[in-house]
Amino acid sequence: xxxxxxxxxxxxxxxxxxxxxxxxxxxxxxxxxxxxxxxxxxxxxxxxxxxxxxxxxxxxxxxxxxxxxxxxxxxxxxxxxxxxxxxxxxxxxxxxxxxxxxxxxxxxxxxxxxxxxxxxxxxxxxxxxxxxxxxxxxxxxxxxxxxxxxxxxxxxxxxxxxxxxxxxxxxxxxxxxxxxxxxxxxxxxxxxxxxxxxxxxxxxxxxxxxxxxxxxxxxxxxxxxxxxxxxxxxxxxxxxxxxxxxxxxxxxxxxxxxxxxx
Numbered sequence: 001x002x003x004x005x006x007x008x009x010x011x012x013x014x015x016x017x018x019x020x021x022x023x024x025x026x027x028x029x030x031x032x033x034x035x036x037x038x039x040x041x042x043x044x045x046x047x048x049x050x051x052x053x054x055x056x057x058x059x060x061x062x063x064x065x066x067x068x069x070x071x072x073x074x075x076x077x078x079x080x081x082x083x084x085x086x087x088x089x090x091x092x093x094x095x096x097x098x099x100x101x102x103x104x105x106x107x108x109x110x111x112x113x114x115x116x117x118x119x120x121x122x123x124x125x126x127x128x129x130x131x132x133x134x135x136x137x138x139x140x141x142x143x144x145x146x147x148x149x150x151x152x153x154x155x156x157x158x159x160x161x162x163x164x165x166x167x168x169x170x171x172x173x174x175x176x177x178x179x180x181x182x183x184x185x186x187x188x189x190x191x192x193x194x195x196x197x198x199x200x201x202x203x204x205x206x207x208x209x210x211x212x213x214x215x216x217x218x219x220x221x222x223x224x225x226x227x228x229x230x231x232x233x234x235x236x237x238x239x240x241x242x243x244x245x246x247x248x249x250x251x252x253x254x255x256x257x258x259x260x261x262x
Contacts, residue, residue, distance in 0.1 A: 020047065021224040022234040028061040030069065035154035037061075038234055047236065054164045054240060055155065056221035058233040059184060060131050060138055062147050062167055068139040069132060070097060084108045094127055097137055101125035118143065119253045120184060122171050140169065144185025145248045152187040164189035164242060167249075168218035168225070181222040183214035183249045190245035191252055212252060213242065 024041040028034065034057065042049060063069065077085075077092045081099055085092035088110065095112060099105070102114035102125045114125045118140075126140040141147045148165040155163055167185035172178070183191070193213040221235035 017220075017237060017239040019220060019224060020236040020238065021232045022047070022236055023232070025061070025232075025234050028064045028233075030064065030067040032065045033154070034061055034065050035151045035158070038151075038155065039158050041234065049155075049159045049161050049163065049236075050238065051162045052164075052238070052241070053161070054166060054189065054217060054237040054242070055151075056166045056168055056218060056225075056235040056237060057148075057151070058225055059126075059140060059144065059167050059169045061233045062141050062144070062151075062185075063138050066141055066147065068141060070137050070139065071133075072135045072137065084112065088112070091129075094124055094129070094137060097127045097139065098125040101127060101139055116140065118184075119250065121253060121259075122169075126169060126171075126184075140184065141167070145187065145250050146185075148185040148187035148249075156188075162188070164244070166214050166217050166221075168221060170222070181218040181225070183212075183218045183252065186214045186249045188244050189214060189242045191247040191249050193242070214249060215252070 022038065022041050022045060024044045025037050026032075028037060038055065038057075072093045075093045075096055077096045078099070081096035082092050084090065084099075085095045088108070090112065098112055098114055101116055103117050104115040105112070106115060106121065107113040112124050113121065114123075115121050116125045120126065120140070128138050129136070130138075132138045144167045148167050152163060152165045155165075165185075165187045166183045166189070168181040169184045170179045171182050173180065191212065191214050193211040194209070217237055217240065221237065224235050225232050
């Protein structure tokens with residue numbers, strides 16, 4: 001468990017956030033119930049869900065449960081995909097799947113940057129081989145916000161406590177090196193935290209300040225989730241104050257009119 005104090009007092013308080021790895025979530029297969037797996041892991045880990053807990057979930061287990069895993073032998077590679085792969089030294093099957101999952105190819109030289117059907121701008125449409133079965137590829141969930149709402153409903157029905165869900169994926173950034181966890185789906189928590197109208201340390205009123213809090217929460221879970229064989233696809237965050245609302249992760253990507261890189 002990571003404990004991040006927000007004040008001088010090291011004890012858990014309103015100024016502290018705890019981040020707990022949920023141990024015992026099994027390897028998820030197509031058709032498995034992610035919410036049920038989380039509930040069983042909570043029980044075996046002796047973690048009692050509390051009002052306000054946030055459940056951060058690696059998209060891989062959601063994708064696997066929803067059948068978003070494709071074996072390489074099942075993929076017929078198009079001429080376009082083969083050309084992009086040969087020009088860049090890419091895996092042609094991964095390129096083909098990325099093209100199928102995209103609604104626009106933004107760049108295909110040196111990197112394959114696409115806009116996915118749900119509006120994410122990312123490398124290879126999020127298609128990845130990490131933590132996938134042998135010779136297979138994991139696609140992003142078709143509708144991560146829907147997946148988050150579905151899991152949230154089942155968890156609340158079973159626990160009767162207020163919870164929030166964030167489905168996370170690891171993505172790169174065009175202006176900084178290295179990858180970070182980002183939110184691709186959420187439910188039970190507003191995607192953004194708005195600070196407009198609040199005062200800074202010197203009494204000045206903030207005219208604009210919007211924080212993508214679900215991205216922050218996804219990134220904070222990554223040190224426990226890891227990227228390799230850590231086997232921690234679910235993390236519980238406790239002590240973070242948030243509000244529910246209508247802002248979902250689908251509204252995070254900037255529209256083209258505001259995108260400085262296109």
